[in-house]
Amino acid sequence: MANIFHFSPIKSFIVVTVRRNLYIKNNNDCGILLTETIFSMKSGKHTMAEIGELEFIRSIRRKMPGDGGEIIRSAGDDCLVTKSFENRMMLHTIDTFVDSVHFTPDYSSWYDIGHRCMAASVSDIAAMAGVPAYTLVSASMPPQMYFEDALELFDGLNTTAEQYGCPVSGGETTSTPGPLTVTVTVIGWVEPDRMIKRSGAKPGDGIYMTGCLGDAMAGFTALREKKDGYGTLKRKFLRPEARVDIARHLTESHRINAMIDLSDGLASDLAHICEESGVGAEIVTVNLPLSGEFRELMQKKEIEPVDFSISAGEDFELLFTSGDSTIPDTFLYGDCQITRIGTVTEPSETISLCFQDGTKKTLTVKGYEHFRS
Numbered sequence: 001m002a003n004i005f006h007f008s009p010i011k012s013f014i015v016v017t018v019r020r021n022l023y024i025k026n027n028n029d030c031g032i033l034l035t036e037t038i039f040s041m042k043s044g045k046h047t048m049a050e051i052g053e054l055e056f057i058r059s060i061r062r063k064m065p066g067d068g069g070e071i072i073r074s075a076g077d078d079c080l081v082t083k084s085f086e087n088r089m090m091l092h093t094i095d096t097f098v099d100s101v102h103f104t105p106d107y108s109s110w111y112d113i114g115h116r117c118m119a120a121s122v123s124d125i126a127a128m129a130g131v132p133a134y135t136l137v138s139a140s141m142p143p144q145m146y147f148e149d150a151l152e153l154f155d156g157l158n159t160t161a162e163q164y165g166c167p168v169s170g171g172e173t174t175s176t177p178g179p180l181t182v183t184v185t186v187i188g189w190v191e192p193d194r195m196i197k198r199s200g201a202k203p204g205d206g207i208y209m210t211g212c213l214g215d216a217m218a219g220f221t222a223l224r225e226k227k228d229g230y231g232t233l234k235r236k237f238l239r240p241e242a243r244v245d246i247a248r249h250l251t252e253s254h255r256i257n258a259m260i261d262l263s264d265g266l267a268s269d270l271a272h273i274c275e276e277s278g279v280g281a282e283i284v285t286v287n288l289p290l291s292g293e294f295r296e297l298m299q300k301k302e303i304e305p306v307d308f309s310i311s312a313g314e315d316f317e318l319l320f321t322s323g324d325s326t327i328p329d330t331f332l333y334g335d336c337q338i339t340r341i342g343t344v345t346e347p348s349e350t351i352s353l354c355f356q357d358g359t360k361k362t363l364t365v366k367g368y369e370h371f372r373s
Helices: 036-041 053-061 110-127 147-163 215-224 231-238 244-253 266-277 292-301 305-311
Strands: 014-018 021-025 031-035 071-073 089-098 131-141 168-175 181-190 206-210 258-261 280-284 318-322 330-333 336-345 351-354 360-362
Touching: 053 147, 089 110, 110 131, 110 147, 110 181, 110 231, 110 244, 110 258, 131 147, 131 244, 147 168, 147 181, 215 231, 215 292, 231 292, 244 318, 244 330, 258 266, 266 280, 266 305, 266 318, 266 351, 292 305
Parallel strands: 131 168, 280 351
Antiparallel strands: 014 021, 021 031, 089 181, 131 181, 206 318, 206 336, 258 318, 280 336, 330 336, 351 360
16 A cells, blocks of 8 residues: 555545636536635635545645655655665654544644644654654544644644654545544654663663653643643643653763653653563652642642642653763753652562652552553
C-alpha cells in the first residue's frame, strides 16, 4: 500500500475538481456542477464529503516541503525518500490519537489538537536524546468532518513539526465511519554514544525531571470544568513542549544513564525505568516540582496534590537518572527548571514515596493504561 497520501475512496461522493469548477457525483451517476462563484457563496463550513480527499491533499501538499536538501522525494510517490543518516542510529516512533480518547474539540481548537499530537510524538525522540528529522501522518476522517477543520488540524501538526525540524513529508488519508483517528510517525537520528534507553539506571543514581509535574492534567480539569484563569495549566495541556533541546544538552554535558518522557504519569513511567533497569526507586515527595497554579487548583478542589501529580499523565516532561555528581539538585536550562526528585535503589526494593515526616509508602502504579484505564 502506498503510504504517501494514498488516495482512498470516499463512499458517499466522488469529487472531481476541474479547473475552478467542482463536480459532485453520487452513486446514481447524477451530478451537480458548482462553479467557484456559487461554491464561495455558500455560508458556513464544508464537509470532507463535499470537498473530497483529492482537494484536501492538494491543499495540504502546498504546505509540505518539496524535493531538495535531505529529501530526495517528498509527497507524490509511493514512499518518502530521504538521504541516509550515515553512521548515526535511526529512531522511529509511531503514535495513534483517537477522538474522544486522546483529544476532544470540546476543549481544544483543531490547531491545538494537531500541536498536541505532534509534540507528543516528537517527545519520544527527545526521550532517547535524538533529533527529529521527518514526519509521516495518517488521518482517518469521517466524511462529515469539516474540510476547514481538517486543514486547521493539519496546520497544527505541520507547523509544530516544522518547529522541531521534522516537517510532515508524507502520509495517508482515508475515510472512516468514525471516530477521527490521527497516526503520527516521526523518524529521527541519534549518535550511538548519546542514545539513552530506559534500561541504564543504576542504584545510587539521582532521579531528575524537567518542568513541573501534573500541570497538563490539571489544565485539562480546568478546561473541562470551564474554570476561569489557570492559563499556565491550560496551555500546558493544549500546547505541550517536547524537550528535544534539553535532552541534547543533558547528553552533551552530563552522563545520563536512563530516560523516558512523562506521558502516562510519574508512577507508571518511573515503573518502566525500574522494570527495564532491574532497580527500585525512592521519591522524596517534598521535592516534587508542583507549580503555584497546580497547588491552588488542588486546594480549591480539595484534592491531595501528591496523589494527583504522580498519576497524572500528558506532561511530556523528561524523567532521567544519572550518577553524575556535577548535576545540581535544581538548575535551569533556559526557562525550564530541572529538579532532583529521588534516588535509584537496589533491585530488591520497590518504588517508594518518602514523606516530609519521615514515613514511607510503596508507590502503586496508577498511570494511564489503554484497555484498563
